[in-house]
Amino acid sequence: xxxxxxxxxxxxxxxxxxxxxxxxxxxxxxxxxxxxxxxxxxxxxxxxxxxxxxxxxxxxxxxxxxxxxxxxxxxxxxxxxxxxxxxxxxxxxxxxxxxxxxxxxxxxxxxxxxxxxxxxxxxxxxxxxxxxxxxxxxxxxxxxxxxxxxxxxxxxxxxxxxxxxxxxxxxxxxxxxxxxxxxxxxxxxxxxxxxxxxxxxxxxxxxxxxxxxxxxxxxxxxxxxxxxxxxxxxxxxxxxxxxxxxxxxxxxxxxxxxxxxxxxxxxxxxxxxxxxxxxxxxxxxxxxxxxxxxxxxxxxxxxxxxxxxxxxxxxxxxxxxxxxxxxxxxxxxxxxxxxxxxxxxxxxxxxxxxxxxxxxxxxxxxxxxxxxxxxxxxxxxxxxxxxxxxxxxxxxxxxxxxxxxxxxxxxxxxxxxxxxxxxx
Amino acid sequence: xxxxxxxxxxxxxxxxxxxxxxxxxxxxxxxxxxxxxxxxxxxxxxxxxxxxxxxxxxxxxxxxxxxxxxxxxxxxxxxxxxxxxxxxxxxxxxxxxxxxxxxxxxxxxxxxxxxxxxxxxxxxxxxxxxxxxxxxxxxxxxxxxxxxxxxxxxxxxxxxxxxxxxxxxxxxxxxxxxxxxxxxxxxxxxxxxxxxxxxxxxxxxxxxxxxxxxxxxxxxxxxxx
Numbered sequence: 001x002x003x004x005x006x007x008x009x010x011x012x013x014x015x016x017x018x019x020x021x022x023x024x025x026x027x028x029x030x031x032x033x034x035x036x037x038x039x040x041x042x043x044x045x046x047x048x049x050x051x052x053x054x055x056x057x058x059x060x061x062x063x064x065x066x067x068x069x070x071x072x073x074x075x076x077x078x079x080x081x082x083x084x085x086x087x088x089x090x091x092x093x094x095x096x097x098x099x100x101x102x103x104x105x106x107x108x109x110x111x112x113x114x115x116x117x118x119x120x121x122x123x124x125x126x127x128x129x130x131x132x133x134x135x136x137x138x139x140x141x142x143x144x145x146x147x148x149x150x151x152x153x154x155x156x157x158x159x160x161x162x163x164x165x166x167x168x169x170x171x172x173x174x175x176x177x178x179x180x181x182x183x184x185x186x187x188x189x190x191x192x193x194x195x196x197x198x199x200x201x202x203x204x205x206x207x208x209x210x211x212x213x214x215x216x217x218x219x220x221x222x223x224x225x226x227x228x229x230x231x232x233x234x235x236x237x238x239x240x241x242x243x244x245x246x247x248x249x250x251x252x253x254x255x256x257x258x259x260x261x262x263x264x265x266x267x268x269x270x271x272x273x274x275x276x277x278x279x280x281x282x283x284x285x286x287x288x289x290x291x292x293x294x295x296x297x298x299x300x301x302x303x304x305x306x307x308x309x310x311x312x313x314x315x316x317x318x319x320x321x322x323x324x325x326x327x328x329x330x331x332x333x334x335x336x337x338x339x340x341x342x343x344x345x346x347x348x349x350x351x352x353x354x355x356x357x358x359x360x361x362x363x364x365x366x367x368x369x370x371x372x373x374x375x376x377x378x379x380x381x382x383x384x385x386x387x388x389x390x391x392x393x394x395x396x397x398x399x400x401x402x403x404x405x406x407x408x409x410x411x412x413x414x415x416x417x418x419x420x421x422x423x424x
Numbered sequence: 425x426x427x428x429x430x431x432x433x434x435x436x437x438x439x440x441x442x443x444x445x446x447x448x449x450x451x452x453x454x455x456x457x458x459x460x461x462x463x464x465x466x467x468x469x470x471x472x473x474x475x476x477x478x479x480x481x482x483x484x485x486x487x488x489x490x491x492x493x494x495x496x497x498x499x500x501x502x503x504x505x506x507x508x509x510x511x512x513x514x515x516x517x518x519x520x521x522x523x524x525x526x527x528x529x530x531x532x533x534x535x536x537x538x539x540x541x542x543x544x545x546x547x548x549x550x551x552x553x554x555x556x557x558x559x560x561x562x563x564x565x566x567x568x569x570x571x572x573x574x575x576x577x578x579x580x581x582x583x584x585x586x587x588x589x590x591x592x593x594x595x596x597x598x599x600x601x602x603x604x605x606x607x608x609x610x611x612x613x614x615x616x617x618x619x620x621x622x623x624x625x626x627x628x629x630x631x632x633x634x635x636x637x638x639x640x641x642x643x644x645x646x647x648x649x
Contacts (some may be wrong), residue, residue: 076639079515081504085554111551122466124472132464139460166633173639194457205475211557213550215475241619264472273478273540275547282601288526290537292601298613308633335620340627345619373627375617385615395610399530411629420633424626 063103073104079161079320084112085212087155089176092302092323093309096194098180098351098358099150102234105179107241108155110212114261118245121209123191123229127267130196137231137245145190147228149251152325154178154280154297156254159404162389166420169308174408174420175300179185180325180358183249184232191265205274206248209263216257216391217271218250218391222295226251226356229262252327252356253295284398299326299386300405301334301361301378312367312416320347320363326380331359331418336367340373340409340423341388343404347376355381372412373423389422447500474558476546480591483545487586489565490574498565500553509533509575519575522596535576539601541593545569 036321064071075088090106107113118137126132155177161167168174192204197220204223208214218227228249231238238244243260250257256276259339271277271293301324306312324334335344347361361376378386389406411421429484476482497505506512509519521531530536534544551557551564560568578595585593609617633639 081516082554111554111557124468126464126469126473132469133461134464134468135461142460143458165631167639169633169639190458194461207472207475211551211555213474213557214549266473266475268477270477270479272475272546273543274475275543275551278539278543278601279534279537279547284525284530284532286526288530288600290525290601291604291606294604294606296604296606298606335618340624342623342625342627344618344623375627379618383614383616385613385618387610387613391613411632421631422630424628424630 028191029128037264044400057328066301071104073106074176076168076173078376083299085110087157087177089172090179091309092171092176092178092304093307095304096321096360098323098360099234100179100181102181102236102239102242105181105233105239105242106155106177108177108255109241110214111210113241114208114210115240116209116245116261121245121261121263123246123265125191125195125243125262125267127205128198128201128269129192129267130198133195134192135191140186140191140229140231140246143186143190146184147186147188148182148232149228150180150182150352150354151179151249151251152180152356152358153255153258154325154327154417156256156294156297158400159406159408162406163393163400163404164400169420171302171304171307171408172309175302177255178325178358180323181233182235183228183230184235185228185230185246185249188227188229188248188265190327191229192224192267195267197267200269203268203271205264205266205268205272206257206259206262207264208243208259208265209261214256214259214276215272215274216259217274218257220267222253243324250295252297254281257295263326281402283396283400283402285381285395285400291400294403297325297327298403298405299328299331299378299380300324301376301386302408303336303374303376303410306374306412306416306418307410308418308420311365311418312412314416315367315369318365318367320365320374322347322376323358324361324376325356325358325379325382326378327356328384329381330355331385332381333380334359334361335377336361336363337375337377338372341375341407344377369414371414373421374410374412375407377407381411474546474550476542476549478540478542480587483542483587483590484562485587486562486566487584488563488565488570489584490567490570490579490581492563493567493569493571493574496560496568498581500560501568504554509572518572522577525597525600533576534572535578535596537597537600539595539598541569541573541578541590541595544572545590 062154071091071094073088080086087108088106090100090104123135141170158177159174162174202220204218204220206216206218229246230249231246233242236245246262248259248262283294301322302323303320312318320336324331334347336347337344345363347363349359349361351360352361386405386407392406409421409423411419449640504512504515505518511517513624517531521533521536524531524536548568566585570579570583573579574581574583
């Protein structure tokens with residue numbers, strides 16, 4: 001009738017239709033918007049507001065909230081034959097800032113964690129030196145010139161499982177063989193000067209006290225430039241799994257060289273060609289020959305959120321965040337793409353941007369629910385730009401295991417679920 | 425009186441020394457030892473200095489035959505590495521793989537990949553058997569090295585390895601390595617202005633981790649060293 005076609009009635013009908021639709025099918029959030037119910041998280045008094053909590057000294061050495069207990073190191077059992085010569089992964093997807101909490105720093109051992117008594121630990125310097133020396137931990141801590149520095153330590157094999165394509169779902173697994181902490185200790189140069197390196201002493205062999213007696217040859221130039229011996233990380237003693245009581249710090253270079261439980265430094269005139277620099281940590285290329293002494297870790301980055309373990313949950317305002325690092329120096333810039341590399345936006349860096357240390361980047365954006373292919377691309381101060389995996393494979397093939405710093409792609413579906421993919 | 429004179433003399437001497445030290449300081453920074461730590465004794469260095477170089481530096485006196493090595497290997501190594509060095513389960517393969525380095529699935533063993541025999545001796549001595557390191561004698565280590573070289577067709581069945589003939593060994597892949605050349609061969613990765621807008625026309629997904637589904641509990645999947 002005429003009533004029905006009146007403007008008022010028409011808008012009332014359309015209003016009702018919308019309300020009915022919202023009530024019947026759509027999100028409960030919309031229905032609640034119609035008749036808002038008070039939030040019990042506000043109106044009810046929870047236990048923690050009513051009762052006393054634990055007092056001081058309940059936990060003389062504190063640990064994270066029980067609600068965070070899923071944020072832990074994880075391993076991938078099929079990767080290695082034994083747990084003692086194996087690796088686990090830092091939960092990068094759940095971290096922010098640039099400092100890795102000590103208890104979450106990934107571990108890589110070759111014969112398990114050596115439990116070294118610091119009172120019985122010695123550091124020896126010998127070989128082509130004027131005076132071979134032995135130090136106790138107490139001796140080392142009395143040296144003048146103590147320093148503290150933040151550096152990233154990345155395993156040479158980080159992302160190594162991804163050479164042939166997307167394998168593992170989560171940046172913890174694809175990029176988590178890395179940590180970034182503050183080290184306290186001494187410049188290695190201080191100790192080498194104390195022993196007096198002879199002019200022919202061009203190489204240094206570092207050896208651990210564990211039952212792998214891990215060894216690597218390090219050129220003297222690097223040893224004198226910025227290597228450290230560290231007894232501390234993040235303000236306290238090294239964790240046993242990070243080399244307590246003493247480790248080598250080799251800034252910007254592959255993690256294998258950062259010898260833990262460091263007990264011996266020998267000065268020589270040639271490299272030693274140890275197992276960890278011949279059989280391992282050499283990079284096999286497509287023609288069957290291999291690069292050796294690939295020490296530097298090139299510029300690399302990864303978006304940590306969203307990522308497979310940290311999917312998007314809501315449309316609207318969202319934060320893309322991630323980390324970047326380079327073994328060649330300071331980070332200059334990080335670009336982010338949402339469309340698989342067609343268009344890039346320069347991300348915002350916040351927090352410290354120190355050379356050879358992790359940098360945190362953010363890109364604030366509004367998500368309209370469309371599918372996205374997210375990547376990040378790091379550029380360091382030498383002008384090196386993080387390559388795509390395809391660019392790397394063109395030079396190296398797929399069998400080099402180590403040094404995969406290719407751009408990572410996350411496919412974000414319209415429901416927010418996120419997946420490790422490779423794209424054209 | 426004499427005390428006064430002594431202190432006067434030492435005072436004068438100190439003054440002279442300071443003048444000299446000042447002069448020296450300007451010429452080149454004085455490297456004055458801090459004086460922490462103590463001199464390492466020869467016995468202490470000998471106890472820890474176990475590394476061996478390709479030129480044989482560090483090799484201890486001793487010798488061992490292929491045959492002796494086989495016996496040690498079967499007793500102490502075969503449980504993990506297999507009776508023929510083929511590797512049990514996921515434990516490392518030590519033998520074979522020649523000619524596979526440029527293939528799709530290269531087999532990197534002592535024989536096919538390792539550039540120097542010294543590394544075999546050094547690594548066995550420092551880290552093997554896994555879980556009972558530094559328990560083998562020098563002769564046993566020579567014998568094991570001889571056995572592994574024999575299994576890899578590098579020495580004959582009747583070979584006896586010693587410090588004296590070690591430098592005669594030549595590994596098949598000794599020429600297979602070259603120094604890091606990324607700054608030359610990957611020069612293209614240093615780009616002044618990487619593309620920011622309309623960088624490519626179409627993008628498609630080539631492969632997905634979910635299809636492989638090995639995160640993180642699956643027992644199958646690629647092997648990582």
